[in-house]
Amino acid sequence: MKHSYRQVDTKKNKNRAEHFQDKKFSFRPYLPLYVLLFIVFLMESLFLTIHREINLDEGWYLYASRLVYEGKMLYKDFAYTQGPVFPYIYGIFQQIFGTSIYVGRVTAMFFGLLSLFIACLIAFFIGGNSAVLITLALVMTTIFLIVQFSFVVTYSLASFFLMSSILIMLLKMKEQYKIFLSIFLLCCAIGVRLSILPVLPILILIITLKSEKRMQAFVLSVITCLVSLSLIFLPFYLSAPEQVVYDLFKFHIISLPFSSRLYSLFTLILNNIVDFPFAIMAFFFSLIVLFNKRPVSIKTEFIPILLALSIPVIFILHLLPFGAGSYYNTLLVLPVAIFTGWAISRIWEQMKNMPRKPFLIMVITVVFLNLMGQVDILIRYQLVLFKHGDSFYLEKPLQEIEEAAEIVKQNTTKESKILTLQTYIVVEADRSVMSGYEMSIFASHPFWDTATCRAFSRINKEIVQEQILKKFPEMIIIAGEDFNSLNISADEFNKWLGTNYSLLRKFDNFGQFNSTLFILKRVEP
Secondary structure, three states: OHHHHHHHHHHHHHHHHOHHHHOOOOOHHHHHHHHHHHHHHHHHHHHHHHHOOOOHHHHHHHHHHHHHHHOOOEOOOEOOOOOOHHHHHHHHHHHHHOOOHHHHHHHHHHHHHHHHHHHHHHHHHHHHHHHHHHHHHHHHHOHHHHHHOOOOOOHHHHHHHHHHHHHHOOOOOOHHHHHHHHHHHHHHHHHHOHHHOOHHHHHHHHHHHHOOOHHHHHHHHHHHHHHHHHHHHHHHHHHOHHHHHHHHHHOOOOOOOHHHHHHHHHHHHHHHHHHOHHHHHHHHHHHHHHHHOOOOOOOOOHHHHHHHHHHHHHHHHOOOOOOOOHHHHHHHHHHHHHHHHHHHHHHHHHOOOOOOHHHHHHHHHHHHHHHHHHHHHHHHOOOOEEEEOOEEEEOOOHHHHHHHHHHHHHHOOOOOEEEEOOHHHHHHHOOEEOOOOOOHHHHEOOOOOHHHHHHOOOEOHHHHHHHHHHHOOOEEEEEHHHHHHHOOOHHHHHHHHOOOEEEEEEEEEEOOOOEEEEEEEEOOO
């Protein structure tokens, strides 16, 4: 009898697990509201695409996306400190629509919209329409996330693959296809952003425990994982093992004295609490809802369990890199929003015979306060709003990039090699930088010896001096922050230039650091 009871219970759990899979997409009653909310999200994204301050990262991400389609190999031919998937995806759009920062930003926005749509599907499968509404509310009021989805960085593409991997687990298809696609898509996400790596063993564990044929599921998961990661990373590692290890791992982990590391860690945790207070509270609230009921069923609640385990692990990993910021954890906003949507939908269902109005007011209040806090982030970090005297004004920061790029176009040929760390100007002008400058400000390693710099596609003071004095690049573009990055003084740099270069244009308050930019043209004899 005991054995029979267990069999019946397993069957019951299986039926419950398939409940949301068999449920039809009853979006129709809420469709006008969903369309309206997505239009609002699109308008927010378009606004930030136009007005979001320029970032130096945009230049080297897009430049890498161009180089790989010119036959150059990541890590071996030029430095690149992220996984290899991003340049090949973004490069497709650059090949079709042309090399442009706006094209890159619209591409990011496109993957951001897809990520949100997939997140809403996940929320619907695990919690119904109420979960979708909460997910949308949290995402749309977390403007820091939309900022990261509106310019050229890894977050929107990584989110797209991560959300797709989770969604596959909820679709009705043969188990082996589910496992293969889910693991493969997660490996693609890791190939965009390595911090997603800890999710992989968690997903494999959940797939194994959830399956009726555990050993087969485990073996297929591990094989798919190994093959996928090998396809993504192994060709690059075999061609340049030392460069791959440095660019993907050592570059991000700088050895610091214990006191400095502790201070940096404390500051970063505090910044995350200040920037994401309601997301953090929502996560812990959802944890309580998940584990308040005993036992938690891996069959019916595998997605909430996956989110509950993955979110803190990624958060901890984001504390490790030197120079990490709270913006790293915008990657976690969609998972937290889905998890919270599920938790609130569960509470809402349990309150059907109780007064719901106070709970609803509390949820709306939290969402509103989250929005107010996110507006403060826009102002505090000056992402779109700039203070002039006592008033704030909006800029279109790409206009000055386009203006500088036009000067470059008029005074160089397509084959010209430009000496600059301002790669976003070169990208916009559809020109090329000299070897070693591909990664913009991160290309400079002033305390490395010259041989090491050349081996790892970096530059130092000696290399810059040699290139100016011996190779006479057709154009030099340098900004105020570049002198600090290269550890040289302006006077020393001017001595290298001598009478060989003339000033074409000077820009004040230019770019990410609002510094002075100089565009210099070689004087022909």
